[in-house]
Amino acid sequence: MSNRRPASLLRERFAALVAAETALGRDPEPERIAFIRSPAELAGLGGDRVDYLEPVVRRYGSRVSPCWTPGPPGRPG
Structure with missing residues (x-):
């Protein structure tokens, strides 16, 4: 592993x-x-996104630990 x-x-x-x-x-x-932890971080993503993303993040965002800050599109952060 x-x-x-x-x-x-x-x-x-x-x-x-x-x-x-x-x-x-x-x-x-x-x-x-992008890996985010809360709905507040959605605004910082910019660009287009699916309409169901915010409800999913609201529901599950607090259940995961922080691990990454978004980088440029197409490149690892």
Whole structure:
């Protein structure tokens, strides 16, 4: 098993997926990921997002521990 935390592993795999999709001439969707802890952090994300994101974050946001601050789209943070 890897010594990396799940968040860092997810960022690495997502970056690889974005690179592969871009290399094939496709626009990756989703184009970025972010780990947030509360609904208050949603405003800082900017850009488009699905309409159900805020209710999901409100319901589950306080159940997880902090692990990452969002970085640029398509790049690990």
